[in-house]
Structures are given as structure tokens and as C-alpha cells.
Amino acid sequence: KVRAAGVTVVVSSGNTKNTVSDPGFDPKVLTVGAADLTKGRIASFSGSDVVAGVATPDVVASGVDVLVLLPTGSVIANARTTAHLAHGLFRGSGTSQAAAVTSGVAALFLAAQPGATPSQVKASIRCASGQLKGKGDGAGLVRATTTACAGPDGPPRAGSGDAPGRTPLGRRDRRGPR
Numbered sequence: 510k511v512r513a514a515g516v517t518v519v520v521s522s523g524n525t526k527n528t529v530s531d532p533g534f535d536p537k538v539l540t541v542g543a544a545d546l547t548k549g550r551i552a553s554f555s556g557s558d559v560v561a562g563v564a565t566p567d568v569v570a571s572g573v574d575v576l577v578l579l580p581t582g583s584v585i586a587n588a589r590t591t592a593h594l595a596h597g598l599f600r601g602s603g604t605s606q607a608a609a610v611t612s613g614v615a616a617l618f619l620a621a622q623p624g625a626t627p628s629q630v631k632a633s634i635r636c637a638s639g640q641l642k643g644k645g646d647g648a649g650l651v652r653a654t655t656t657a658c659a660g661p662d663g664p665p666r667a668g669s670g671d672a673p674g675r676t677p678l679g680r681r682d683r684r685g686p687r
Contacts, residue, residue, distance in 0.1 A: 512537055517619070517627040519612045521604035522566040523556035526645075534560040539615065539631045543572025543607040544650055550642040555604060557645030567631065568638045570614070570651045572607035574600045614651050621655035632658040 512518050518538040523530030533540040533556065543552035551557075552573050558565055577599050579586040585601075592600040615630050622629070635647070637654035 512627050515626065517615050517630040519608050519615055521556075521608040524554045524603050525556050526554060527556075527558060529556050529558045529560060529565045534558070534565055536561075536563060537627070539568070539611065539627075539634065540566040540647075541604060541608045541611045541651075542566035542569040542645060542647065543602070543604045544569040544641055544646070545573040546571050547573065551645050552602070552604075554602075555607075555645060557647075564647065566604075566645070567635055567647045568611065568649060568651045569641060569646045570607040570610040572604055572610075573602045575602065575606040575610070577601045577606060577609075611651050614653050617653050618655060622657055625657065629657055 518532075520533050520535075520538045520540055521530070522533045522540050522542040524543075529540065532538055542555040542557055544550070544555070545552045551569060555569065555572065556566070574592075576594070578597065579591075579599050579601075581597070585591055586599065594600060611634070614634060618630055618633055619625060622633075625633070633654055633656065634651060636658035637652045637656070638647070638649035639652055640646070640649045
């Protein structure tokens with residue numbers, strides 16, 4: 510119902526290699542995996558898979574050692590494995606951090622294209638993405654864009670609910686940087 514109301518839904522692919530967690534396999538959402546930018550490749554834990562003949566995730570974003578804010582009393586903030594930094598910041602890794610980064614990219618796009626449908630947002634973010642080393646990066650590493658897609662993913666279907674831009678089974682999307 511949220512997407513039908515015109516909201517772009519961005520979800521993580523999950524933190525289990527060769528698997529995509531629910532709701533990441535829904536073709537109507539923008540599914541995001543994690544990239545390790547220090548190594549220039551997909552994070553070792555990033556979820557990816559082919560679901561119903563469609564390669565997932567759609568894109569990847571920074572998901573390793575990302576600076577984050579956490580509520581001070583939260584379970585994650587108090588976990589022994591959480592890196593506490595100065596000024597109340599933390600370092601976190603996971604596809605959830607990558608999804609948060611991609612949500613920001615979607616917000617920037619929507620600020621420039623306020624009438625864009627969720628399908629247009631998804632297709633445009635995929636079109637602007639750049640190739641990364643490794644399997645499981647979808648259309649590649651997210652890049653901020655304010656331009657509506659008119660590239661290899663084709664024109665998004667305005668408001669149809671059919672999200673374009675997933676790679677069919679047996680075909681990898683390898684356009685490289687633009």
C-alpha cells in the first residue's frame with residue numbers, strides 16, 4: 510500500500526551471501542546490497558541471488574564501516590562489537606547501512622524530480638550506477654543523480670507498479686562507468 514501511494518521503498522538484500530532476505534526479492538522495491546569501498550568490491554556478506562529469473566540486488570552502496578548515529582540505549586549501540594567513536598558516532602557494516610545510503614540518493618533524486626514514480630526512481634538510480642568488481646552488484650555502485658533514466662534500463666513505466674531494471678536470468682548488466 511505504501512508503494513501504491515507513490516512512496517519509493519528501499520530495502521536491504523540481507524547479510525547472507527548467495528541469499529536475498531524478504532522483502533528484498535520483491536521486484537517492486539529497490540533492493541540494495543553492500544559494497545566494501547576500501548577494497549573496491551562487493552562486501553563479503555552482501556546478499557544476492559536470482560529470484561524467479563531476476564538477479565537481485567538492484568544496486569549496491571557503501572556498507573562497510575559506515576559512520577552512523579544510533580540511539581544511545583539501543584541494543585546495537587550497546588553491543589560489544591559496535592565501534593564507538595567520538596561525538597556519539599558509531600561505525601557499522603551491513604546491507605542496512607547500504608540501504609540507508611541509497612535512500613539518501615533516492616531523496617536527492619526526488620528533490621530534483623518531485624513527480625517521479627517509484628518505478629522512475631528505481632530505474633534512474635540503476636541507470637546512474639557504475640560497475641564494481643564482483644558478482645552480485647546488480648546495476649553497480651549507486652551514484653547520485655537528478656536525471657530521469659533514459660538508458661539501457663529503458664524508460665520506467667509510469668505508475669504501473671511494474672518496476673523495470675532487473676537483470677533477466679543469464680544476462681549480467683555490465684555497462685561500466687559513464
